[in-house]
Amino acid sequence: MLTEPRSGRLAAWGNALLAGLISPDDAVHRVVAEDAPHRIDGLPGEDGPVGLSLGLGRLRALGTTGLRVALPVAGHPLGLSGPPDFNARALAAQEAVIATGGHPLGLVPEVYEAGPGGAAADADVHREVVWHCLPVRDAPPADVPSLGEAERELAEALRDATELLSRLDVAGSGPVAQAALEAYRARSERGREVLAPGYPPRAVRVLELAQRVGALIAIAQGAQGPQEHGSAVSASQIAARAEALRPVERTARRAQVAAYNAYVEERERH
Known part of the structure; x- marks a missing residue:
């Protein structure tokens, strides 16, 4: 827990974007920081993965007004509200983002790598973070304190x-x-x-x-x-x-x- 979770950065700076307090470019820069490029897959109305700026814009068009964070671990579904398939994905990643205010959607990050492999070829490895978008229940999140x-x-x-x-x-x-x-x-x-x-x-x-x-x-x-x-x-x-x-x-x-x-x-x- 020495570094910020990806879900925390996406929710915080995504919320600032939704509120009109920062530009889309600033939001993407803050979310990604020194991480691999981010894309969102499975958004309603999109045929495949889209870039983070377009994805956040699409969420806003779908009526999203805020983003919540979930940080679940085994035995503690912190911030989750179901259904079971989404909870299972979030638990495997130990984090997720929940879009509120419009279509009830959840985003779970997964890191992909492609390349020759091996320490010598590390510079040639392509990495990206894909946020998988799935439906979630419109219900209070589990065990979140004030x-x-x-x-x-x-x-x-x-x-x-x-x-x-x-x-x-x-x-x-x-x-x-x-x-x-x-x-x-x-x-x-x-x-x-x-x-x-x-x-x-x-x-x-x-x-x-x-x-x-x-x-x-x-x-x-x-x-x-x-x-x-x-x-x-x-x-x-x-x-x-x-x-x-x-x-x-x-x-x-x-x-x-x-x-x-x-x-x-x-x-x-x-």
Whole structure:
């Protein structure tokens, strides 16, 4: 959880586009960033995949007024509302975007690669992200908290993650973990734009805090694998860390979804 989910970028900057706060070119630039090119496949009225700018325009023409995020994992269908085939795709990707206000549609990303393969030929590999568009139920999303609830939960989760990190002495358990901890501290001190225009300040605050908690979780779990912790930490100990951090990770994911969905929640309230 050290990087933004694709669904978060698409929802945030797509919402800014739908609100007329940024141009289509700006929206595409912000969504894609340093990622592979994005296309949308399966849109009603389109015969095949279309570019992101055209796809977002098509969603607006279909009556879409907002985009929500879902970040489900096994046993926790966070942000989903069905049907089962869409939920299964979203669960496999561990993320999805739900279009609201018009045709009930969901978008699930999949990364495709084509090329000769092998490390030497990596530069020749073509990559693209295809968002598969499927029908979804027009129903409340599962287990998404309010911003206020998410903020309260995160304050406690950040304390828990920090205490566990200190107790496990993660910073001293290996050079990779120590470098990751230093990078996290540098990021937390550097101002950055985490949400698009149109979002309430509280959503920005909640997302920043959720990302900090997520960064600490990734460091404590060993984002690069068992070797990150050094030879003194066994696979069973790493598994125990993951189990201890699971409630904190769940809280951080719920807060991320609440923050990304705040634009739609505000619009529906007003």
